[in-house]
Amino acid sequence: MFSRFSFSSQDRSYDKSALWIFLALFILAAVVVIPNTIFPIFSTKITILALGSIVALVLYVLARYSVGNISLPPLLLIGALWSVPLAYGLSTVFSGAPLAISVFGHSFEADTFGFLFLMGLVGTLAAFIIEMPVHYRHFLRISAILAMFIFVVQALFIIVHYIYPNAISPLLSVLGSWSDLTLFSGLVAVMVMLAFRFIPLTRRAKWYFGVLLAFSLLYMIIAYSIATWVLVSITALGLFVESVMRRVTPFSQRADTFIEVETEDGVAVADVETHEMVWDTDAPSYSIVAPLIVLVVSLFFILGGAAISGTVKNTLHINFLNVRPSWQSTMRIEHASYGTTALFGSGPDTFTKQWLLLRNKSINATPFWNTNFTGGIGFIPTSFITTGIVGTIAWLFLLVALITVGIRSFIVKEYENTSLRTVSLIAFLGSLFVFLELIFTVPGPISIAFGFLLLGIFISTLRYRKNSNTRVISFMESPRASFSVIFILTLFLLVFLAGAYMVVGRYTAQVYLTQSQKNLYVGNISAADSSALNSLRFAKSDDAYRTRAVIAATAVRQLERTATSTSPAFQKQIQSILSQGIANAQAAIRINADSYINWFALGNLYQIAIPLKVSGSYVAAQSAYFKAASLNPVSPLILYTQAQAAVENRSYADANSFLKKAIALKQNYTQAIFLLSQVDVQLGKAKEALTAAQSAAYFSPNNPYVLFQVGVLREATGDMSGAIPVLKRAITINPKYANAHYFLAVAYANKKDYKKAITELKAIVKLSSGNERTIAPIIGALEKGVNPFHKSSAKNLSSGTPIKTSSGK
Numbered sequence: 001m002f003s004r005f006s007f008s009s010q011d012r013s014y015d016k017s018a019l020w021i022f023l024a025l026f027i028l029a030a031v032v033v034i035p036n037t038i039f040p041i042f043s044t045k046i047t048i049l050a051l052g053s054i055v056a057l058v059l060y061v062l063a064r065y066s067v068g069n070i071s072l073p074p075l076l077l078i079g080a081l082w083s084v085p086l087a088y089g090l091s092t093v094f095s096g097a098p099l100a101i102s103v104f105g106h107s108f109e110a111d112t113f114g115f116l117f118l119m120g121l122v123g124t125l126a127a128f129i130i131e132m133p134v135h136y137r138h139f140l141r142i143s144a145i146l147a148m149f150i151f152v153v154q155a156l157f158i159i160v161h162y163i164y165p166n167a168i169s170p171l172l173s174v175l176g177s178w179s180d181l182t183l184f185s186g187l188v189a190v191m192v193m194l195a196f197r198f199i200p201l202t203r204r205a206k207w208y209f210g211v212l213l214a215f216s217l218l219y220m221i222i223a224y225s226i227a228t229w230v231l232v233s234i235t236a237l238g239l240f241v242e243s244v245m246r247r248v249t250p251f252s253q254r255a256d257t258f259i260e261v262e263t264e265d266g267v268a269v270a271d272v273e274t275h276e277m278v279w280d281t282d283a284p285s286y287s288i289v290a291p292l293i294v295l296v297v298s299l300f301f302i303l304g305g306a307a308i309s310g311t312v313k314n315t316l317h318i319n320f321l322n323v324r325p326s327w328q329s330t331m332r333i334e335h336a337s338y339g340t341t342a343l344f345g346s347g348p349d350t351f352t353k354q355w356l357l358l359r360n361k362s363i364n365a366t367p368f369w370n371t372n373f374t375g376g377i378g379f380i381p382t383s384f385i386t387t388g389i390v391g392t393i394a395w396l397f398l399l400v401a402l403i404t405v406g407i408r409s410f411i412v413k414e415y416e417n418t419s420l421r422t423v424s425l426i427a428f429l430g431s432l433f434v435f436l437e438l439i440f441t442v443p444g445p446i447s448i449a450f451g452f453l454l455l456g457i458f459i460s461t462l463r464y465r466k467n468s469n470t471r472v473i474s475f476m477e478s479p480r481a482s483f484s485v486i487f488i489l490t491l492f493l494l495v496f497l498a499g500a501y502m503v504v505g506r507y508t509a510q511v512y513l514t515q516s517q518k519n520l521y522v523g524n525i526s527a528a529d530s531s532a533l534n535s536l537r538f539a540k541s542d543d544a545y546r547t548r549a550v551i552a553a554t555a556v557r558q559l560e561r562t563a564t565s566t567s568p569a570f571q572k573q574i575q576s577i578l579s580q581g582i583a584n585a586q587a588a589i590r591i592n593a594d595s596y597i598n599w600f601a602l603g604n605l606y607q608i609a610i611p612l613k614v615s616g617s618y619v620a621a622q623s624a625y626f627k628a629a630s631l632n633p634v635s636p637l638i639l640y641t642q643a644q645a646a647v648e649n650r651s652y653a654d655a656n657s658f659l660k661k662a663i664a665l666k667q668n669y670t671q672a673i674f675l676l677s678q679v680d681v682q683l684g685k686a687k688e689a690l691t692a693a694q695s696a697a698y699f700s701p702n703n704p705y706v707l708f709q710v711g712v713l714r715e716a717t718g719d720m721s722g723a724i725p726v727l728k729r730a731i732t733i734n735p736k737y738a739n740a741h742y743f744l745a746v747a748y749a750n751k752k753d754y755k756k757a758i759t760e761l762k763a764i765v766k767l768s769s770g771n772e773r774t775i776a777p778i779i780g781a782l783e784k785g786v787n788p789f790h791k792s793s794a795k796n797l798s799s800g801t802p803i804k805t806s807s808g809k
Contacts (some may be wrong), residue, residue, distance in 0.1 A: 014063030018056040019129050023139070025052025026122075026453065027146055030446050031153070031174055038515040041176050046108040046115065046445050047507040053121050054500045060129060061489045070485075072471045073127050074462045080401035081455060084383075085120040087394035088113040088348050091387040097347020098542075098592045105349040106543055107510050110379065110445050111386055112348045119452040126456025131463065136423040139457065140195075144212070147188045150174045151215035154181060162317055170318045176444040178320050182223040183437050183447045189216040189294060190235045190433050191426055196290040197239050198422040213290060217297055222318060224309035226302065227440035231433055233298030239291040323368060324442060325355070330376035333358050334385045345388030351375055353594050353631070354385055361634040364666040370637055375442040380435075382442065399435060402455065405462070406432065414466045424461035431455040509539035516547055525555050542598055545588035549601045552581025556608050574612060581605045596631035599624050600638065607645045618649040636662040640672045647675070652682045670700040677709055686716050697726075704730040708740050715747055723747045738764050738771070745778075746789045754782045 029049040033041065064070055092102040092113045105112040130139060153174050161168040173181050192213045195201070201209065220228055301308070313319060325333070336358040337346055346354050352372050363369055375382040384392045406428040415421035434451030437443065473485075516531035529551045535544040555577050559570075585602035592598060603624035609617035622642060629638045639662035646655035659676040663669055673696035680689035690713040696706045711727035714720075727744040731737055741760045748757035761779050765772050781788040 014059045014066060015129070018059035018063065018125075019135060021059065022052055022056035022125055022129055023142060025049065025055070026449070027142065028052070029449070030146065031150060033172070033174055038511055038518060040107055040510055040514055042444055043108045043507055043510050045176060046118070047503055049122070049445070049449060050118050050503045051500060053118060053125060054496045056125055056129060057121065057496055058493060060125070061493055064489060065486065070473045071128075071131065071463075072473065073131075073459050074405075077401055077405055077455070077459045077462070078124065078127060080398045081123045081452070081459070082120050083394040083397050084391070085113065085116045087387050087391040088116045090390050091344045091348055095341065095344040095347035095350075095388070097350050098594065100541065101350070101592055102348040104506055106541070108445070108506070109349050109374065110448055111351065111375065111382055115445060115448075116348075119448060122449055123452040123456035123459070126453050127459040130457055131460050133420060133464075136420070136457070136461070140423070140426075143191070144208070147184075147212055148208070148215075150181075150184065151188075151212070151219070154219070155215075158316055158318065165317060171320050175446050178223040179225075179322055179441060180444045180447045181219055182225045182228050183434065183441060183443050184450070185216040185219040185223075186225075186228040186232050186437070187430055187433055187450060188212060189220070189232050191430055192216065193236060193239050193291050193294060194422075194426050194429065197243060197288075198425065210290075213294070217294070221301065221305065221309055222312055222316070223320075223322075224301070224306055225322075225441065226306075227437060229298050229302050229305070231436055233295055233302060235429065235433070236291040236295035236298060240288055240295055243288040243291065323371070325373055325376050327377050327381075329359070329363075330378075330381050330385075332360065333376065334381070337385050338388070341388060343388050344390055345384075345386045348386050350386050350594070351382050356596060356632040356635070359634060361665055364634065364636060365668075369666060370635070377442075378440045379438040379442050379448065381439065402428075402432060402435070402458075406458070409462065409465060415461075415464050417464075420461055420464040424458060424464075427454045427458035427461060431458055505538045509535040509537075509541065509544065512538065513541070513544050513547060516544075516551075520547070520551055520554065523558075525551060525558065540591065542588035542592040542595060545584045545591065546598055546601050549581045549585035549588065549605060552577050552584065553601075553604055553608055556581075571612065575609075575614070578605055578609055578614075594631065596628040596635075596638075599628035599631065600641070603628060603641070603645070607641075607648065610645060610648045618645065618651070621645045634665055636666040636669050636672065639665070640669070640675070643672070643675060643679070647679065652679050655679045656683060668699045670696050670703065670706065673699070674706050674709060677713065681713070681716075686713065689713050690717060702733055704734040704737055704740065707733070708737065708743070711740070711747070712743055715743060715750070720747045720750050724751070736767055738767050741767075749782060749787045749789050752787070754785065754787075758782050 025048055029045045029052065032044060032048060034044060088102075091097075092099065095102070101112075103112060103114045105115070108115065110116075130136070157168055157172050157174075161170055161172075171178070175181050175184055192209050195209055196206075220232070333351075333354055337354050341347075352374050355373050355376075376385065380395050383395060387394070409415075409428070410421070410425060415424065431451050431454035434447065434454065438448065438451070512531045512535035516528045516535060519525075519528035519531060529548060532544050532548045532551060535541070536548075556574055559574060559577075582602065582605050585598065585605055588595075588598040589602065603621045606617045606621035606624060610621065622645060625638055625642045625645070629635065629642075632638060639658045643655040643658035643662065646652070646658060656676065656679050659672050659679060662672040663676065666672070673692050677689040677693035677696065680686070680692060690710070693706065693710045693713050697703070697710050700706050707726050707730035711723040711730065714723035714726065724744065724747045727740050727747065730740040731744065734740070741764045745757040745760035745764075748754070748760065758779055761775050761782075765775050778788050
């Protein structure tokens with residue numbers, strides 16, 4: 001029966017190697033967790049998966065050279081599978097998005113042509129390499145072991161974090177994220193229910209799968225996802241109804257063809273002619289307990305499980321937040337995007353650009369006002385935006401083809417035996433589950449890879465439908481055909497080997513870049529710049545160039561803080577660093593001019609040059625910021641930064657305008673309100689300044705700097721009685737706030753309460769002995785009953801408190 005797939009052991013060696021290397025590296029990609037933070041977890045997983053797929057492809061091609069033929073499964077779903085990478089390729093070419101971003105993303109993101117091409121390769125390899133019934137048995141065994149391993153290791157992570165909270169991050173997940181663990185748990189629950197229903201299991205196997213099911217439900221409870229619960233409940237309901245309604249008939253067998261044997265998995269039937277294992281899936285011993293339990297638990301958590309999930313997470317000290325744009329926001333972005341980029345979309349991995357460009361300003365009233373979302377409500381809806389109508393058609397074609405072929409396979413068609421039908425059903429429902437999840441969630445790359453792997457296995461099992469249109473193409477008998485096929489296969493080999501080289505280079509660059517950012521965070525400027533430069537040697541990216549620009553800005557600020565003189569040599573050193581930083585920022589813009597962050601980094605460098613009196617620096621900074629604002633038009637942060645630059649240039653009217661626009665976008669923007677009060681002081685608008693400061697205090701009642709400003713401005717307007725309680729509140733929050741003590745003493749002195757004024761001034765001396773020379777004459781005057789302070793304008797009063805442009809001051 002399977003003679004069409006039978007070759008000599010030597011001929012099959014390449015095929016076996018391809019199979020086991022493919023599965024081994026897929027498993028490694030799924031479970032690898034590297035504690036060292038310089039190795040990005042998702043990039044590491046994708047790199048391993050890509051290398052495993054390419055090596056497996058090379059071995060498969062070598063096997064075809066050796067064997068001289070190719071066995072093709074039904075090609076409809078192969079075409080549907082590749083329609084999505086094709087759509088991403090068309091979008092990459094015609095959308096106008098930066099090529100490097102569309103192909104690889106910033107760090108191997110899933111919404112890229114490169115990743116979807118890899119998924120097409122994974123699905124195709126699974127369809128061609130995992131082709132024999134014994135392969136399916138290996139796959140199911142490995143899947144069960146892999147699921148248990150992932151669940152147990154994740155449980156160990158939770159236990160260790162619970163006992164030693166600082167040892168392991170609560171966000172650590174074997175699969176990369178808790179979103180991935182949720183999807184994987186739902187997938188395992190579906191496959192376990194199918195195993196209970198259609199595979200005869202021993203008592204030991206039933207316990208094993210029962211534990212798997214319990215783990216699945218536990219992780220689904222912890223990382224609550226309504227979409228996962230709904231999909232699992234639908235599967236459970238279908239299996240429960242099918243189990244109840246199906247009439248179980250005794251199993252009949254042909255004595256001359258089959259014999260019943262005992263296996264460690266339960267009852268099986270051996271085909272005497274083929275020696276392949278055939279499960280007795282018509283036996284009457286199936287349990288409906290598993291789908292019933294899952295159905296009841298699912299309905300409970302669908303109706304009101306979010307609160308319980310929160311309680312469980314708090315008990316286990318697992319705190320994570322999975323925030324994505326809503327359906328409404330995603331659809332709004334899609335509708336607006338289609339107005340200008342309908343056919344090919346905005347380009348792969350450009351959702352962030354579209355989000356920032358088209359989002360509603362109401363987002364500024366939420367805690368996520370400054371969050372650059374990389375995806376919408378789900379992976380597939382995100383793809384609709386980035387790949388346009390072409391991508392939408394491709395995804396719909398894949399889903400419709402999968403569902404249509406699946407329904408026909410299990411209702412109209414018959415399989416050569418029931419065990420193959422069971423494997424096909426598990427692969428079909430598993431892949432469909434993952435793809436439906438992609439509509440509602442944005443998982444990591446490994447979860448998406450599971451879906452394409454199962455799709456490939458489902459395509460592979462279609463060979464075994466009766467009267468299937470499976471073809472075996474032999475190309476060794478015809479010299480012309482042999483040359484053509486070998487040429488094409490060799491071309492594929494060269495292309496994929498080049499792809500492997502590029503993947504390794506990109507991954508190495510990503511590791512160096514992560515190391516650079518880590519060094520920059522701890523203040524090691526030279527090491528950070530060296531690592532960023534190494535990153536650029538392996539792959540040019542706007543992220544690496546921008547990081548070098550940020551490093552330059554940080555280096556200048558460090559020199560300014562530690563400088564003991566402003567000699568010409570010092571000025572030349574500063575200008576040299578700034579010039580290098582500006583060149584790197586401009587290089588980042590050349591690679592990706594659609595990223596507002598690149599323009600923002602350029603503006604920051606020009607802004608640093610403003611106090612150095614570099615000609616044209618203020619105009620250049622504002623020009624870069626205006627370009628950033630055009631790419632992120634509802635960001636109050638950009639306007640606030642423009643105001644900071646205006647203050648440093650003493651362009652207070654410009655600063656006033658920028659700050660009012662920022663506050664109009666975000667009415668509770670405390671930093672902007674506080675800075676506006678200081679700008680108004682410089683413009684001689686004491687009353688307006690006081691109003692702005694009091695608004696800032698309303699939104700930040702425990703910010704001592706804001707309270708201090710309110711107190712100073714009340715003193716400036718002659719309201720000493722109103723200034724005193726506010727300044728006392730600032731001192732209560734920050735007892736070491738010397739300026740607050742000083743202006744509280746001023747208020748007391750103007751109220752002729754010299755005793756309390758002296759107390760505040762003595763507190764300043766206690767904070768630092770260096771203040772004694774300045775404070776001593778003031779205390780002496782107060783002890784003589786003389787007020788050394790005089791009521792002055794707000795501008796004079798605030799002169800002792802320079803305008804601070806850093807956040808929160």
